[in-house]
Amino acid sequence: MPIIHRDVKTTNILLDADLTAKISDFGASKIVPLDHTELTTLVQGTLGYLDPEYMHTSQLTEKSDVYSFGVVLAELLTGIKAISFADSEARNLAAYFVSSMEEGQLLEIVDKHVINEAKVEHLVEFASVAKQCLRVKREERPTMKEVASELEGIRLVVREKDRWESDKSSSGVTKSLLEAPSSSVLDVESSKFDSISGYYVSGWWKMIN
Numbered sequence: 001m002p003i004i005h006r007d008v009k010t011t012n013i014l015l016d017a018d019l020t021a022k023i024s025d026f027g028a029s030k031i032v033p034l035d036h037t038e039l040t041t042l043v044q045g046t047l048g049y050l051d052p053e054y055m056h057t058s059q060l061t062e063k064s065d066v067y068s069f070g071v072v073l074a075e076l077l078t079g080i081k082a083i084s085f086a087d088s089e090a091r092n093l094a095a096y097f098v099s100s101m102e103e104g105q106l107l108e109i110v111d112k113h114v115i116n117e118a119k120v121e122h123l124v125e126f127a128s129v130a131k132q133c134l135r136v137k138r139e140e141r142p143t144m145k146e147v148a149s150e151l152e153g154i155r156l157v158v159r160e161k162d163r164w165e166s167d168k169s170s171s172g173v174t175k176s177l178l179e180a181p182s183s184s185v186l187d188v189e190s191s192k193f194d195s196i197s198g199y200y201v202s203g204w205w206k207m208i209n
Contacts, residue, residue: 002032004039004060008068009049009082010075030060037061048082048092053138063138066147070094070133077127079111094134101131119161125154 005012006028014022028044038061043054049071051064071082074097082093100109106127107115114123129150135141142150 001034002062004030004032004062005065005068006030006060007045007049008065008072009046010072013072032062046082048094051138052136061138062144063141066133066141066144067094067135067138069144069147070130070141073126073130073133077111077114077123077130078109079114080109097127098131098134101127119158122154122158126151129154 003026005023005026007025008023012023012025014024016022030039030041032039038059040058041060043050043058045051045054045068049068051067054060054064054067071094074080074093075082078093078097080093080096084091084093097109100106106124107120110123110127129142129147132140132142133147
């Protein structure tokens with residue numbers, strides 16, 4: 001039986017010691033009967049995360065949580081709060097995020113720390129998932145299962161590319177050592193051995209992460 005949380009937001013997503021996400025605060029949640037696809041209820045939630053259709057019609061569906069999760073994804077990508085104030089005016093992140101993508105200005109609003117740690121193609125894919133969640137018409141949004149599947153797909157691609165690049169770098173170092181004259185290999189100083197071993201440790205660390 002589906003449960004609609006009704007207040008999905010960053011402060012209600014907790015991380016344990018292993019960085020596993022846990023959803024908290026089910027005080028506003030609703031259980032949807034199996035023979036229903038939506039519920040009529042008083043609007044409840046947090047401004048900035050609320051599904052626009054739910055706000056205007058009081059019709060709550062599973063896609064309402066999908067919209068809220070889209071705001072969470074946009075927050076993670078940009079570092080901007082769901083509702084922020086610029087030049088004394090309130091700015092809605094969802095609308096700002098979607099319009100920036102449509103104008104081709106995604107990279108201008110992505111948090112600089114994220115830019116430094118991720119490849120552009122992966123950022124674009126991640127942002128695309130967030131944009132799908134933030135569609136105004138709920139029937140055009142993906143299901144939460146589809147969202148999870150797309151995010152998992154991106155994660156696997158990132159890990160495989162990191163592993164491939166690490167393997168490629170490691171094989172390059174091995175080849176250069178094998179091609180070096182035996183005398184130069186024997187005369188390698190301990191400090192150079194330290195740097196080589198450090199290189200391999202770095203590659204191994206990337207592979208397991």
